Amino acid sequence: MNLKQSRQRIYNIGIIFAFVLAINGVSAFYFLRIDLTQEKRYTLSPVSKETLRALPDQVMVRVYLHGDLPLSFRKFAQNIRDQLNEFRVYGGSKLQYEFIDPYESGDERQIQATVEKLYKAGLQPTSVKMRDQKGGYSEKMIIPGAIVSYGNRDFSVNLLSNNPAFSGEENLNHSVQNLEYNLINAIRSVTQTRIEKIAFLEGHGEWDEYHTGDLMKALSNYFQIDRGQLRGNVESLQPYKCLIIAGPTQPFSEEDKFIIDQYIMQGGKVVWLLDAVNIDRDSFAQGNAYATIAQLNLDDMLFRYGVRLNPALVQDIQCALIPLATGATTGQSKFVPTPWPYFPLLSGAFDHPVSRNLNLIKTEFCSYLDTLQVAGIQHTVLLRTSKYSRIKNAPAFVRLSEVKQGFREEEFKDSYLPIAVLLEGKFPSVFQNRMLTALKITGHYSFKPHSVPNKMLVITDADIIRNQVKQTPRGILISPLGYDSYTSQTFGNKDFLLNAIQYLTDESQIIMLRSRNIELRLLDKSKIMEQSTRWKMFNTLTPLILVIMAGMLFQQWRKKKFAQ
Known part of the structure; x- marks a missing residue:
């Protein structure tokens, strides 16, 4: 009887051992x-x-x-x-x-x-x-x-x-x-086989292919990139998934506005990067510049879609540094890093995949937006100023000497001004109930008074998309977008724009994967310091005690068994 039990026990142990080996073998090939x-x-x-x-x-x-x-x-x-x-x-x-x-x-x-x-x-x-x-x-x-x-x-x-x-x-x-x-x-x-097209608009003084070169290069990994003018052809934008309007300085004709409006009505996506205020940067060589209201003839369109650009400059305590000459040593000017509130560093909305977990976004002489209630249009603020910001209405002088006066937080009473707003919904046409016969338009079209479900992004700073350009003996050198040559820091401008364009154009919505939130569960360092000795002793002695207890229980079991 004992021999049979021993064989059965060995047999059971063999089965368990074989099962464990099989599991290990399978796990080596399958995850x-x-x-x-x-x-x-x-x-x-x-x-x-x-x-x-x-x-x-x-x-x-x-x-x-x-x-x-x-x-x-x-x-x-x-x-x-x-x-x-x-x-x-x-x-x-x-x-x-x-x-x-x-x-x-x-x-x-x-x-x-x-x-x-x-x-x-x-x-x-x-x-x-x-x-x-x-x-x-x-x-x-x-x-x-x-x-x-x-x-x-x-x-x-x-x-x-x-x-x-x-x-x-x-x-x-x-x-x-x-x-x-x-x-x-x-x-x-x-692995994608179908390459969508994106267009950069020209003809209104927009940034050229050099000042938008780094973003264009990054976008070329996903899209075919073209640049061009509308030239009154209503069909000119039909092949494109998205239109980027980057820093126009000249007013739009009614014909161009109509073409863009109908492009939006048919589902075309638009990224507007607009300066509501013009400022002559070359004038800062004399210590000041004059800011004037930009005349782009786009106010009625944007108002109809649900936003209003305010002709004012935003100042923010959270801002970039600029080199400011403070004097001369050995015949050369001495430059020191100085906060410049006219270059706000913007924070992204944490709860949206386009802007969450990004570095700060650098702007230069930006304005701010008002969102308007339009039926069926949803607004999402993606970029905003800090708690301590303020506005200066244009026209106005901007003087470098302002930094010498210093900036105090209590003077910056405007908080969280919206700079970039995402609009989603069915947009009404700005040309609804208007006579179209006077427009000099070529190409075939069927007027649409309302859009299909659509999206657009409005940003009140054209410099967000502009990379630095330097002329060298080898040719034009294009710096990475968001790179600050003075501080050698790269801000999140490129990541933000890439995310935004992908959000607008990608029907599969891969960008939504950026919404995943994994909570960071960190140990309490103060408790670690206070209780480290206790837990070290616990981790050291507990296994020994368990082994001793198991040995004692096993010994007791053996005594009872052989006593029987």
Whole structure:
């Protein structure tokens, strides 16, 4: 009887052992996890699953975050790996990935060449502190980004959020939140077969292709970019998904307004970047400039759509710095960084995917908007000033000497002025109930008094889209959009505009993935300091006590068994 029981026991143990081996074998080839988190951080959205299931051929994701990394970035790299493994559940063998250490070769020249190559490809290196074996710290350049390849197409994606307004832990948390969006957006971009068109309007003094060059280059990863004038042809905008009106300085004719109006009525998206006030920047060489009201002949259109541009300059305590000459030393002027309230730094709406978790947005001589009640139109403020702002109505002088007087918070009594507003709904035509026979229009059209459900974005600063341009012996040098050459800081202008245009044009609404919120659950550092000894003792002694108790119980069980 005892022999049979022993055999049965060995048999049962063998079955359990074989079952565990089978589970391990299957898990080595298949990725599976159950999402028990409150915010479902490990659950893919339907649009991601659809994109991955529809991959036409193999997509390769090369992640350059590997090797000797700080603990926080090792965890981030593991988050990226987990996300890609989740992607492979739906993409199968068509989605491949590898993690690459740019420092693996150990050769300084080769490492430098690799980093420069990745930088030229669009990946942004970042410096981190590393603890060495002696307990000290050293700095290391890492590249928290990836290149997604499909056929002969590559798409570079920076995976680390680097907003100076947030702590390092918060930036990493935001980066984890945006992993699904950043990677799916890159995969969708390299595999898309149909390329939509976007037009930059010309003919009214808008910014040229150089001053909008960096955004145009970024948009070319998703769209075909064209520039041109309307020339009275009502059909000229029909091929385009979106129209960008970037900084006009001359009034619009009624014919051009009619063409844009009917383009909107048919579902065309428009991004308006308008200056309500003109200011001659060259006049600041003499210490002051005169701000005048811009005459664009667009007030009636925008009023009809639900917004009004106010002809005033906005000042804000939260502002950019400018170099101001304070005197001369050794025959040369001395420049010091000085806050300039006419260059407000705007905050984005945290609850909207276009603007959440972005760096501050830099503006120059911006105005502000009023939203108007129009039936069926929904307003969403995407960018606004800080709590401490004020307005100066045009016409008015702007003097550099104002900074010498100083700025006090109590003088800035206007809070959270709207600068960028998203409009959504069915827009009424500004030409409804108006005679159209006087318009000199070519092309075939059927007048529409109301639009289909549509969207547009109105921004009261044309400089948000303008990158710096420098003439060099090698030609024209275009700086990154949002880059401030004086402080060497890059603001969030490009990310904001890319997000906005994608929100307007993408029917699949991948941009909504940016709405995902993962709560950052940090440990209470004060409690850690107070209770560290207690928890160390608990973690050390508890396993020993459990082992001793288990041994005692087992011994008691043996005594009872053999006593019987």
